[in-house]
Amino acid sequence: MAEPANARPSWFVRKDIDGFFGLAIDNIVQIxxxxxxxxxxxxxxxxxxxxxxxxxxxxxxxxxxxxxxxxxxxxxxxxxxxxxxxxxxxxxxxxxxxxxxxxxxxxxxxxxxxxxxxxxxxxxxxxxxxxxxxxxxxxxxxxxxxxxxxxxxxxxxAMLSTLGGIALTFIAIGFLLRTFANPIVGLLPLGVILLTYFGQVDFGLPGGLLSVLVGMLLAWxxxxxxxxxxxxxxxxxxxxxxxxxxxxxxxxxxxxxxxxxxxxxxxxxxxxxxxxxxxxxxxxxxxxxxxxxxxxxxxxxxxxxxxxxxxxxxxxxxxxxxxxxxxxxxxxxxxxxxxxxxxxxxxxxxxxxxxxxxxxxGMAIVLWIGIVIVAQGFTATPKAHAPAVVVGLMPGIAAWGALIAKNSMRVAGVGTPETPFQPEVLVANFKMSDTFIEGAFALEQGVILLAMILAAITVYIIEQKFGLAALWAIAAAILAWFGLIHSFAWTPTDTVVDLGWGTGRDWAISYLMLAVLFVFASWLNKRNKQNKTT
Structure with a gap:
């Protein structure tokens, strides 16, 4: 029903209470x-x-x-x-x-x-x-x-898949693990959230509030x-x-x-x-x-x-x-x-x-937020761009894997001030299990910017706009050369960004080679189209 003309807004109405609980629960969980x-x-x-x-x-x-x-x-x-x-x-x-x-x-x-x-x-x-x-x-x-x-x-x-990569790993998976580590406490609140926001079930209370109350009761x-x-x-x-x-x-x-x-x-x-x-x-x-x-x-x-x-x-x-x-x-x-x-x-x-x-x-709410962000990467983008979304997710997954690998080593007593990392030994041992851990560390540095670049390149390849893909590759080369993406250095307890002139030389050269390839593809595509019309 349409509102009457010249209706005057109110500073508070009864339904604001329902909205307050929904927004407040979100904010409290963040805090x-x-x-x-x-x-x-x-x-x-x-x-x-x-x-x-x-x-x-x-x-x-x-x-x-x-x-x-x-x-x-x-x-x-x-x-x-x-x-x-x-x-x-x-x-x-x-x-x-x-x-x-x-x-x-x-x-x-x-x-x-x-x-x-x-x-x-x-x-x-x-x-x-x-x-x-x-x-x-x-x-x-x-x-x-x-x-x-x-x-x-x-x-x-490019934008949404990068968000999705962080949401999937650093937000959703961590809380998913925690949910299944304590299933009696975690699964039922998750069910309430899924039913409320995906199944449109009205429990008579805001779904977020009900989920937290159920989780709190079960935890105690x-x-x-x-x-x-x-x-x-x-x-x-x-x-x-x-x-x-x-x-x-x-x-x-x-x-x-x-x-x-x-x-x-x-x-x-x-x-x-x-x-x-x-x-x-x-x-x-x-x-x-x-x-x-x-x-x-x-x-x-x-x-x-x-x-x-x-x-x-x-x-x-x-x-x-x-x-x-x-x-x-x-x-x-x-x-x-x-x-x-x-x-x-x-x-x-x-x-x-x-x-x-x-x-x-309250972790069910955060897990839901992670799910929604990842899903949005696919639902709010053209269907043809789905491969680009997947590409944009990968650096975030790799960065999370790098973090878990380093945390696991620290739990085992390696990567502490008393027992520092030994890069040559660690890299060789990881390769024995067919895990190229240096690649994960390279993807970890500048992960958010990197994910956006790789997804954008993929989008323009799909759209056959190879010149734009080349420009993104050149941008990646510049960033890599200065160490803003990929370049990393070992410390006794971590791998950290390595900024400086030419610190990411190998990656910069690789992206420039990609840019040349895209320019060639653009020329080749135009020539083939001309041949078809003649």
């Missing part, structure tokens, strides 16, 4: 991931997580959600409508995983390999995350003016989480009020990360930018048209605020606007989400929530 991964993978202490990162997260979420709710309200006044739904907004999931595993963890391991103690190495890793987040914010902000032109640089298959009932007064007391310790601070000095001290991990930061910024453009298109298709430049600028500003105030994690417009609209959510669900997330992050309450709600209770 729980930040707490869990920062403490578990990176070894960050409570001061880093609750005193620095979460206040920055809070401020970025408050600003973004308040802006998008205000924008929807103002747009509703202008258009005389009360059925506009604010754009959903929160932490970018792919960037969260990419910056933890592809930036901060390598920086920490490199610092420890240099003899720096773990607490100081964690501090350096946090600063590196701030720089990466700042870089993403600058790219998103610049995209407010050139966003649509940037979107035309790469085929959709099965003993996966047990009551421990000492642990609970420790969870209460972060309670307090944490005022956001400016960390510009910390960013400046680690500014070299911007060039060293440029091959990660640039694509992630572009992905956030293009993803926001696609979500704006999705909102318009659902009947809510929002101005492009202000929305992209708001994303960039939100991410910059996050970085300057201590958070390492970019923000973005979320997918799923049509879903929130169909749910009946309007303006209120957005500002309410920002308010509640801000209170949780600024008060240290997340410590208690992390204890009461184990990550196993």
């Amino acid at each position: 729980l991931l930040i707490v869990g991964l920062c403490q578990g993978v990176l070894g960050f202490n409570s001061d880093l997580v609750y005193g620095r990162i979460l206040p920055g997260v809070a401020l970025s979420l408050i600003l973004g959600n308040v802006y998008y709710s205000w924008l929807a309200y103002r747009q509703g006044l202008r258009e005389g409508r009360n059925d506009l739904t604010a754009l959903p907004y929160g932490i970018n999931t792919v960037s969260l995983f990419a910056y933890i595993f592809l930036v901060m963890l390598p920086v920490k391991l490199d610092a420890m390999a240099s003899g720096i103690a773990p607490p100081q190495a964690a501090e350096i890793a946090w600063r590196a995350g701030l720089v990466a987040c700042l870089g993403s914010g600058l790219i998103e902000l610049a995209g407010a003016w050139i966003g649509n032109r940037l979107r035309r640089i790469a085929p959709r298959a 009932a099965t003993g996966l989480v047990q009551w421990d007064p000492a642990v609970f007391e420790q969870a209460l310790q972060p309670l307090g009020f944490y005022l956001p601070k400016f960390w510009i000095g910390a960013i400046w001290e680690q500014s070299g990360v911007l060039s060293k991990y440029f091959s990660i930061i640039l694509p992630m910024g572009l992905f956030n930018l293009v993803g926001s453009l696609q979500n704006l298109e999705s909102a318009e298709a659902a009947g809510d048209r929002y101005p492009t430049a202000p929305c992209l600028a708001a994303n960039g500003i939100g991410t910059l605020v996050a970085a300057v105030c201590g958070s390492c994690f970019p923000t973005t417009i979320y997918i799923g606007h049509p879903g929130w609209k169909d749910m009946g959510a309007r303006v209120g669900y957005s500002w309410l989400n920002g308010l509640v997330m801000g209170i949780l992050c600024l008060s240290g309450t997340l410590g208690v929530i992390t204890y009461l709600v184990p990550i196993d209770a």
Whole structure:
């Protein structure tokens, strides 16, 4: 039923409660991931997580959600409508995983390999995350003016398959393993999510909320989480009020990360930018048209605020606007989400929530996000480009395999400061099992940029635009020559990017040879077409 003309929007309607639970669960899961991964993978202490990162997260979420709710309200006044739904907004999931595993963890391991103690190495890793987040914010902000032109640089298959590679490995597979490691706790919540979002089953409660409640109940009932007064007391310790601070000095001290991990930061910024453009298109298709430049600028500003105030994690417009609209959510669900997330992050309450709600209770939502991102690579691109999507997935899979291989060696006692890697021995032993591990390490460096390049080359080969394929190959050669992709160096505990003049010479030469081949194919294709017409 159409809304009456000159209808006045409301700041809150009853259906905003349903929308709030859906968006809040997504945001809480992201924040729980930040707490869990920062403490578990990176070894960050409570001061880093609750005193620095979460206040920055809070401020970025408050600003973004308040802006998008205000924008929807103002747009509703202008258009005389009360059925506009604010754009959903929160932490970018792919960037969260990419910056933890592809930036901060390598920086920490490199610092420890240099003899720096773990607490100081964690501090350096946090600063590196701030720089990466700042870089993403600058790219998103610049995209407010050139966003649509940037979107035309790469085929959709190249952008989405690259996202899919990270989503499939660093997001989905990890949580799939965890689900089947604790099936009684993990499978039923996953079933609720799949039934809700794929099967369109209405349980009477938001699917995300029901899934978390079921997972939480099973985790406590099965003993996966047990009551421990000492642990609970420790969870209460972060309670307090944490005022956001400016960390510009910390960013400046680690500014070299911007060039060293440029091959990660640039694509992630572009992905956030293009993803926001696609979500704006999705909102318009659902009947809510929002101005492009202000929305992209708001994303960039939100991410910059996050970085300057201590958070390492970019923000973005979320997918799923049509879903929130169909749910009946309007303006209120957005500002309410920002308010509640801000209170949780600024008060240290997340410590208690992390204890009461184990990550196993919310991982089904993140697994679903990974599935959707991978599926989108195939469903939102032309059918003929499916091979390009597969090609774009492969570098991410290889990078994840490289990470697992190195983690496995460390578990076995190799690749530690006490027992450093011996490259010649390791490479030879891997080859004995027909595993060319050096290829995985080469694909790991600059994986996001590399996946986009390989997928784009494949798209233009499929479309027989061999000249454009040659240009992408030349771009790959330039990046490889300077070490922004492929080139790696061994440290006692890791393999790291090796930047410098000619560090990736072999790969650069190979891509130039490919470019020559594509130019020849273009000439050959034109000649054959001319011969057919004569």
